Amino acid sequence: MAKKMRITVVGNGNAGAALVDSLLTKGEDGIAVTLYGDEEIGAYDRIRLSEYMAGEIGLEGIGTRSNEWYAENGVNFRRGVRVEEIDTTSRQTKGTDGVWVAYDKLIFAIGSSSSVPPIEGRDKEGVFVFRTVRDVEEMLEASPEKAVVIGGGLLGLEAAYGLSTHGSEVTVLHLMEHLMERQLDRTSGKMLAREVEKLGIKVRTKASTEEIFGNGKVEGVRLETGEELPADMVVICTGIRPNTHPATHTRIAVNRGIVVNERMETNIEGVYAVGECTEFDGQLIGLVAPALEQVRVVVDTILGDKEKVYRGSDATTKLKVAGIGLVSAGDAYGDDEGCDEIVSSNPVSGVYRKAVIKNGKVVGAVLLGDVSAGAQMTNAVKGAMPAEEIAGLVTGSVDASSVPLELPDDAQVCDCNGVSKGGIVATIEDLKLKKVSDVVAKTRAGSSCGSCKPLVAEILGQTVGEVEEEKNYVCKCMNLMADDVRNLVKERKLKSVSEVGEACGAGKVCPDCKPALTYLVSSMNLGRHKEERHARHINDRVHANIQNDGTFSIVPRTPGGVTNPGELRRIADVAEKYNARMVKITGAQRLDILGVKKEDLPKAWADLGMPSGFAYTKAFRQVKTCVGTEFCRFGVGDSTKLGIEMEKEVENLYTPAKVKMAASGCPRNCAESSVKDIGVIAVEGGWQIYVGGAAGMDVRKGDVIATVETAEEAKDVMISFMQYYRENGNPKERTYDFVPRVGLEEIRSVILDEESGEPERLRERLRKEKATTRDPWLERSENKTKNQFAGEVGR
Amino acid sequence: MSAWTEVCRAEDIPFLEGRRVSVDGFHVAVFHTEEGFFAVGDVCPHMGGPLSDGDVAATTVSCPLHARKIELKTGEVTNDDLSRAPIFPVEVENGSVLLDASFIEAFVPACRVRDEEVA
Ligand code: SRM
Ligand SMILES: Cc1cc2nc3c(=O)[nH]c(=O)nc-3n(C[C@H](O)[C@H](O)[C@H](O)COP(=O)(O)OP(=O)(O)OC[C@H]3O[C@@H](n4cnc5c(N)ncnc54)[C@H](O)[C@@H]3O)c2cc1C
Ligand code: SF4
Ligand code: FES
Numbered sequence A: 001m002a003k004k005m006r007i008t009v010v011g012n013g014n015a016g017a018a019l020v021d022s023l024l025t026k027g028e029d030g031i032a033v034t035l036y037g038d039e040e041i042g043a044y045d046r047i048r049l050s051e052y053m054a055g056e057i058g059l060e061g062i063g064t065r066s067n068e069w070y071a072e073n074g075v076n077f078r079r080g081v082r083v084e085e086i087d088t089t090s091r092q093t094k095g096t097d098g099v100w101v102a103y104d105k106l107i108f109a110i111g112s113s114s115s116v117p118p119i120e121g122r123d124k125e126g127v128f129v130f131r132t133v134r135d136v137e138e139m140l141e142a143s144p145e146k147a148v149v150i151g152g153g154l155l156g157l158e159a160a161y162g163l164s165t166h167g168s169e170v171t172v173l174h175l176m177e178h179l180m181e182r183q184l185d186r187t188s189g190k191m192l193a194r195e196v197e198k199l200g201i202k203v204r205t206k207a208s209t210e211e212i213f214g215n216g217k218v219e220g221v222r223l224e225t226g227e228e229l230p231a232d233m234v235v236i237c238t239g240i241r242p243n244t245h246p247a248t249h250t251r252i253a254v255n256r257g258i259v260v261n262e263r264m265e266t267n268i269e270g271v272y273a274v275g276e277c278t279e280f281d282g283q284l285i286g287l288v289a290p291a292l293e294q295v296r297v298v299v300d301t302i303l304g305d306k307e308k309v310y311r312g313s314d315a316t317t318k319l320k321v322a323g324i325g326l327v328s329a330g331d332a333y334g335d336d337e338g339c340d341e342i343v344s345s346n347p348v349s350g351v352y353r354k355a356v357i358k359n360g361k362v363v364g365a366v367l368l369g370d371v372s373a374g375a376q377m378t379n380a381v382k383g384a385m386p387a388e389e390i391a392g393l394v395t396g397s398v399d400a401s402s403v404p405l406e407l408p409d410d411a412q413v414c415d416c417n418g419v420s421k422g423g424i425v426a427t428i429e430d431l432k433l434k435k436v437s438d439v440v441a442k443t444r445a446g447s448s449c450g451s452c453k454p455l456v457a458e459i460l461g462q463t464v465g466e467v468e469e470e471k472n473y474v475c476k477c478m479n480l481m482a483d484d485v486r487n488l489v490k491e492r493k494l495k496s497v498s499e500v501g502e503a504c505g506a507g508k509v510c511p512d513c514k515p516a517l518t519y520l521v522s523s524m525n526l527g528r529h530k531e532e533r534h535a536r537h538i539n540d541r542v543h544a545n546i547q548n549d550g551t552f553s554i555v556p557r558t559p560g561g562v563t564n565p566g567e568l569r570r571i572a573d574v575a576e577k578y579n580a581r582m583v584k585i586t587g588a589q590r591l592d593i594l595g596v597k598k599e600d601l602p603k604a605w606a607d608l609g610m611p612s613g614f615a616y617t618k619a620f621r622q623v624k625t626c627v628g629t630e631f632c633r634f635g636v637g638d639s640t641k642l643g644i645e646m647e648k649e650v651e652n653l654y655t656p657a658k659v660k661m662a663a664s665g666c667p668r669n670c671a672e673s674s675v676k677d678i679g680v681i682a683v684e685g686g687w688q689i690y691v692g693g694a695a696g697m698d699v700r701k702g703d704v705i706a707t708v709e710t711a712e713e714a715k716d717v718m719i720s721f722m723q724y725y726r727e728n729g730n731p732k733e734r735t736y737d738f739v740p741r742v743g744l745e746e747i748r749s750v751i752l753d754e755e756s757g758e759p760e761r762l763r764e765r766l767r768k769e770k771a772t773t774r775d776p777w778l779e780r781s782e783n784k785t786k787n788q789f790a791g792e793v794g795r
Numbered sequence B: 001m002s003a004w005t006e007v008c009r010a011e012d013i014p015f016l017e018g019r020r021v022s023v024d025g026f027h028v029a030v031f032h033t034e035e036g037f038f039a040v041g042d043v044c045p046h047m048g049g050p051l052s053d054g055d056v057a058a059t060t061v062s063c064p065l066h067a068r069k070i071e072l073k074t075g076e077v078t079n080d081d082l083s084r085a086p087i088f089p090v091e092v093e094n095g096s097v098l099l100d101a102s103f104i105e106a107f108v109p110a111c112r113v114r115d116e117e118v119a
Helices: A014-030 A046-053 A067-072 A133-142 A154-165 A186-198 A288-302 A374-382 A388-395 A421-431 A436-443 A453-464 A482-492 A497-504 A511-524 A538-542 A565-577 A598-608 A639-650 A711-728 A735-742 A744-751 A758-770 A776-780 B104-118
Strands: A005-010 A031-037 A076-079 A083-087 A092-095 A100-102 A105-108 A112-114 A127-129 A146-150 A169-173 A202-204 A209-213 A220-223 A228-230 A233-236 A240-242 A258-260 A271-273 A278-280 A316-318 A326-330 A339-346 A351-358 A361-368 A412-414 A473-475 A552-554 A582-585 A591-596 A620-625 A659-664 A678-683 A686-691 A703-708 B004-009 B018-023 B026-033 B036-041 B055-057 B060-062 B069-071 B090-093 B096-100
Touching: A005 A014, A014 A031, A014 A288, A046 A133, A046 A154, A067 A076, A105 A288, A127 A133, A133 A154, A133 A233, A146 A154, A146 A220, A154 A169, A154 A186, A154 A233, A186 A202, A186 A339, A186 A351, A186 A361, A258 A271, A271 A288, A316 A374, A326 A374, A339 A388, A351 A388, A361 A374, A374 A388, A374 A453, A412 A421, A412 A453, A421 A436, A421 A453, A436 A453, A473 A482, A473 A511, A482 A497, A482 A511, A497 A511, A511 B055, A511 B060, A552 A598, A565 A582, A565 A591, A565 A598, A591 A598, A598 A776, A620 A639, A639 A659, A639 A678, A639 A711, A639 A758, A659 A711, A678 A711, A686 A711, A703 A711, A703 A744, A711 A735, A711 A744, A711 A758, A735 A744, A744 A758, B004 B018, B004 B026, B026 B096, B036 B090
Parallel strands: A005 A031, A005 A105, A031 A076, A105 A271, A127 A233, A146 A169, A146 A233, A169 A202, A258 A278, A620 A659, A659 A678
Antiparallel strands: A083 A092, A092 A100, A112 A240, A209 A220, A220 A228, A316 A326, A326 A361, A339 A351, A351 A361, A552 A591, A582 A591, A678 A686, A686 A703, B004 B096, B018 B026, B026 B036, B055 B060, B060 B069, B090 B096
């Protein structure tokens, strides 16, 4: 058997991980890979750290790899080991584990580090950089009240956004005149600042930090002007510096980065470098796309294919801050000789579109506020297309959806993961894919920074004709969105699901959308709709949760999780009398009697004499509470009382998807308020209200929507939010999707603006609908349909 | 040979809903649709869910457990690769629902599962 080529990869970041993938696929059995990574965890996608920080995805979302993965793939992975020494003569590397490992080829992929300018006080406790999972975790752990982010580039803004989603008050200090000056021109940079401020983040430009002060720990920053900003955290995002150690003290040529040629070879035979640690033609890189381009080149070089060379790559950037659409590609300024620009700017609506033209060709693009033409514009920059082709898109006279994209098969669509159009088309055809999310999952195109997703959708459309819509259609048969149905119900004053069916066909050929239609019709009519039980799921026809064996479960309402001996006794009796399979304390502080026959439900409810807990449907569920000031030595607010009152205010109401709430008596948060759809936490002097949290299929920490002084105000905000969600949420859309979709600021602007009267109107509508509801378990004595609870009918 | 039996009254089954009936010890789901009454073994081909508790539109029922859709005219599962559900001819005469259960024995494997559990 031929001897395997021993390849050592130093660095397990984006480039290192891609290298390993590519070597394993292309090198097949002919190679043996050793991989060093000095971070404590397996490879992850650094670009997605921002989303991780903002709580939008979990660790699994950024793709950390397990030890098993490396073992299964035969990679000698040295986790947490840093290479300290290299001997290029005997061809060996030594790590912090003290072991020398021999190589035939050595590839540096050691990336870069955050560069921290010599600001006085930068080593105080509470000063952070934003580069690794560890940084993010430490920042979140520190959970600052007031944070200052130094640097208003991509990274700084993403850090600021991440911190603000966790309730911190954040100020971004930027030295230059406008934000993201490398990717944006002056006008768009200024407009961006306004968009960022709408998210509750303060922006200060032309702000030079003189000192970070504090006694050992950060207490604030002092600007050059002498002004002091209090802060308990400072995050420095002023740039990056290539890592060069341990190449520095060897014969390997190092300038600002490790110097490489167009084949990613260093001056030493058998030693290569890729990614942010490299310097090519005097240029450093700071994005994934060029790093991955280099990876493709180096793998080919090592495996003997000398065709591919690296010539530098263009930068396309997307800001990953929810609610802000921003695309920048190529030259944003057009200051060079012979450059022209086409610009359309509307500072009022916050929309800015610009194309930079050189010699009649598109060389740069900026889109802010409206990124619908993102795919076309970045494509135009990449292909240096004639200006005429995109002029209409910039001025807005042409709609992006009407401009088909014509890309050659080898055009690279996803820069982050190096996926070509041809590759995507082949995968779509081979696997007969119809949904964008499936294409993303199978090709990885669009899975990292997401800027090419519109393009992926476009290609899918061109390939299969019709894209299986993932727009949240309420009725997939008729392609109707929730708002289509809402409009129809409103315009034609429809009162029942059947009437909706007559009007638009929804719910007529297939039953799937009927429960959602029921929700829309009933909530649009504030509960004064015509109830049709056939349009509800069995759970809502018999007000209990169907189980795998066809029996049902009963969860009575115990507001705030508080019950009493009498109720407990009756629960015990019912469980015995109707042969329940189990009695269980649920995860939401309630009792569940499981395994009751349908025909026994009415009798069991009568025996219980308690109202329905709605545990079986898309409705308000419960308010979980803690014992609060009444009992707890730490309590600062009567959370039990607030929870119970709240539960009474909203019980019996249906919602687009289930709504869970919690009230905690102090920031120890025993009721887990921050992972509920609506949660409230008593703090010194008031109540902090969270929305959009969950700890189910998705774990999302809620956003602090407001902090108010009294329990009454807290209830008002909670109710306004609930009704806003009831009126605008898509059926089946939990608040953890709803809040990011609509945007926290947008929601705030409606539900907190008491002066406008709208919050009060929302609450009025909720109360009006609430007045039409009643405990559905009362149907035990007045059935709504014939044989409603019959186990079977007939002779 | 046919064996028409009265299983219930038409008004026993609300419009666009289903109810369970028993025929010779087997569970059958009877549905009341726009196109009349249909009967299918009350055991979902997927994992045995009670189709009589399903959601109905046109001549389709969607199983309450995992939403497999069954075309009532043919018993076919339209959204999964599963074997058909057994269907039975139905007639309505003077308000009573009659079912031809002559082939019910042939579906013993499908229908008896539930029957034994209940017994
Ligand atoms: C009974 C209970 C588990 C328990 O024994 O503790 C339960 C049981 C079920 N949960 Fe749950 N969930 C229960 C608390 C939770 C919790 C914890 C909580 O509420 O504090 C969560 C995570 C919190 C959250 O949702 O944010 C939870 C997240 C889910 C999810 C995931 C929802 C999501 O969007 O991420 C589902 C699936 C769904 O809704 O589509 C689900 C669905 C279900 C269903 C209803 C599935 C179904 O439709 O049949 C289960 C019914 C079992 C049965 O046969 O009766 N259950 N479920 C809990 C009832 C609470 C109650 O008193 O009302
Ligand atoms: C928060 C954030 C958001 C970003 N967003 C984007 C974006 O939207 N688009 C984009 O294109 N780019 C983005 N970037 C930049 C992108 O992450 C980098 O370009 C990319 O990670 C570079 O890959 P790399 O492998 O060269 O370096 P890295 O990913 O930094 O990997 C280098 C690895 O080597 C390890 N290492 C260093 N020295 C040694 C040693 N001696 N021994 C062992 N291991 C060592 C390091 O710890 C590190 O794990 C973002 C970066 C951050 C931090
Ligand atoms: S949240 Fe606070 S007040 Fe409530 S029980 Fe926990 S520690 Fe006590
Ligand atoms: S049992 Fe019917 S769909 Fe699963």
